[in-house]
Amino acid sequence: MEFNETGKPVVQLKNVTKIIGKRKIIDGLSVDLQEAEVFGFIGPNGAGKTTTIRMMVGLISITDGDVIIRGQSIRHDFEKAIRHVGAIVENPEMYKYLTGYQNLLHYSRMVPGITRQRIDEVVELIGLKARIHDKVKTYSLGMRQRLGIAQAILHKPSLLILDEPTNGLDPQGIRELRDYLRKLAKDEGITVFVSSHLLSEMELMCDRVVIIQNGQLIDNRSIRQTAIPDTEAQRVLFEVDRAEEALEVLQGQTAGLYQGLLWVNADREEVAAINARLITAGFKVYAIRVQNKSLEDQFLEMTGGERIV
Amino acid sequence: MFNFWQLVRNENLKIYSRIQTWFMIGFIVILQIGLSALLKFIPSEFEPISWAAMFEQTYILFFFIAIFTVVVAANSVANEFSSGTIKLLLIRPWSRSKILLSKYVSILLFGLLLGAIMFVLTLGVNLLLFPFDNSNSVVHESFGSVRDMRPIEYILLYYGNKFIELVMLVTISFMMSAVFRSSVLAIVLSLLILTSGMGIARILFALGYEWVDYVLFLHMNFVPYLDGAPRKEEFTLPFSMAVYGVYYVIFIATTWFIFNKRDVSS
Incomplete structure (x- = not known):
């Protein structure tokens, strides 16, 4: 429970x-x-x-x-x-x-x-x-x-x-x-x-x-979830200057592209490590954020996209 | 049980906050005064005594009182459903039976109020306008009864009987209102019984069916026994009361059973 x-x-x-x-x-x-x-x-x-x-x-x-x-x-x-x-x-x-x-x-x-x-x-x-x-x-x-x-x-x-x-x-x-x-x-x-x-x-x-x-x-x-444990992997979005090339750098990670952004499944420590790797490889990292799914997204996922209203 | 009176107060609030209720009361008052005035001021060879005027007017006024009380009864439950207020009414710490009873009581009180207004006005106004004769012979000459009693005694018994009739009409209207949630149906059916019940009974009578003896319309009130002229020779007062009582219990039981069981949706 x-x-x-x-x-x-x-x-x-x-x-x-x-x-x-x-x-x-x-x-x-x-x-x-x-x-x-x-x-x-x-x-x-x-x-x-x-x-x-x-x-x-x-x-x-x-x-x-x-x-x-x-x-x-x-x-x-x-x-x-x-x-x-x-x-x-x-x-x-x-x-x-x-x-x-x-x-x-x-x-x-x-x-x-x-x-x-x-x-x-x-x-x-x-x-x-x-x-x-x-x-x-x-x-x-x-x-x-x-x-x-x-x-x-x-x-x-x-x-x-x-x-x-x-x-x-x-x-x-x-x-x-x-x-x-x-x-x-x-x-x-x-x-x-x-x-x-x-x-x-x-x-x-x-x-x-x-x-x-x-x-x-x-x-x-x-809804008011107590903070997610640091060890739990979340979907994190990286805004970088060359997303496709950056994806190649992250071989071995569960990662992909989403609306021109780079996404990675990572826990808190890994996020820092990935950031370091990207910077070392010469990418510009403009923003990093956790992709929060809204209740609506989750709902649609669960109900198989059935229209609400 | 003290708190039950609070429910009746609520129902009274709903009845007397409506303009139509005051229209009804005003109509009864004006009609009574109008009838007496007509009788007094239209030239005629013979002037009635006050008791006779009262008796005649009661006959006419009762018809309207019956209509009005039936309308209030019909609206009582049906309107709660049509306006949706039934939902907020039923989610209180009261059983549905008691809520229904409070409605029923408030309707009967309304009928009593109209009856009391009619009694006071027909008695008072006619005493003022017409000659007073308080001999027992009035009962025979003006009321057409064989009884040897004071006119006021007869009038009170007559009113009592009319109230019994009113209770049955109201009960039927109330049942229709609770069962079908339609005030129109309740009003139409009750008024049909009020206006044509006797006619229908007479037709059945003429057709010679045996079960016609048990038709409610022949036992709506017990005035025939008061007048010493039962509608059928074999009819007795206890028989009429028993038929009335059985119908009454069936109607009340149906009303309460259905109202208690009903799913309140939409």
Whole structure:
């Protein structure tokens, strides 16, 4: 396992399966979510992201397996399990004929112990104070998105589930959301579960991502990787004046040409040695850098280049 | 259980925040006053007593109250689905059964409210405008019943029966709303029963089917027993209540079962 955090997971998906008719929509999905983790749930449209989320919050039945939230089964102890969950499923659909405040009041009445003070606090937090007493039908999509987040965090959940939260947000809004979610996770210890098909977005937002395709988990990885060990070979790009000739000098190395650059598989020490060799041989070395594959590159590699979006 | 009232408050908030609800209430008020005014100020040879006016108007107003309550019932569940708000409503620490019950209770409360408005207005306005006769003979002469009782007793029993009928109409509308998630279907079907239920029963009656005795439309309320004129000689009050009760239980069970089982997707 690349993940070895101690402590009991806040949420466990255990072999979650959904069969509709004869079609397996979700096929034995198992994932553990740790406390205070921003968790990305990635897959192409139709991969089963929303179906999984709906099962996690009890909107649709689970054919097989279970979702355990803070030790409570969503199937057998729904009311106890869901108490720890705040969510937006797909679009943040609120009662349009009520004001933002009335919407929050409505949800606050459904969980004991939410005071008016807490509502005010949340309104302040999401920055909707000026418009909170206006009817929701006058809100922009971004404002509805924020109100959606407000209703999801009103009862201080341990798990916050957001389905495609960046949909309809402008770049500024996305950035704010990103910072805010990271803050929630860090300061309040909330586990945030975010689904998206926007890989670059997830890469910036999440600590860890799982990738699903056709209802199956195909990858589960940490994003904020702890520094790669020095002894591990990586693909390193050298920008030199005569790349083709330089390649000949590096006989015996796993190396090649890439867009006019010279690439070599080498660990940290070898990189220094290669650099020395090139310089000794009279090449000009302008730049050396590790070729980081973006999540998107990795994703496309894994899903066999299937188009996302 | 205290907290259950909070759910009902939520449903009330949703009902009374809509303009259509206030239109309905306003319509009942204006219609009642209008009917009394017509009766009073249009020249006629004979002036009704207040009880008779109240009884006639209740008959007309009930029709609209039934329509309005059925519409509210139809919208109650179907609108949550069509607007997508059902998703955020169901992911709270409440069972679906209780959420559904809170909706049902709030609709019945709305029906009671309209009924109370109708009662107060038809009684108050007509007492003001028309001569008052409180003898027991009114029950026979104005209400067409064989009972020997005070007019107010008869009126209260009549209202009780109309409420029983309203409950059944609402329950049917609510069931359609929860099962098919379509308010239009729920409204159309309930109003069809309200307007043509008796007619359909009469046709079946005439055709002489034996099972016609168990058709719900003949047992929507128990006014015939109050008037001493059952729809069919062999019918008794307990029989009608039993038929009503069986239908009621089936409708309620279907509504709750389907709502609890339903996958909320799309």
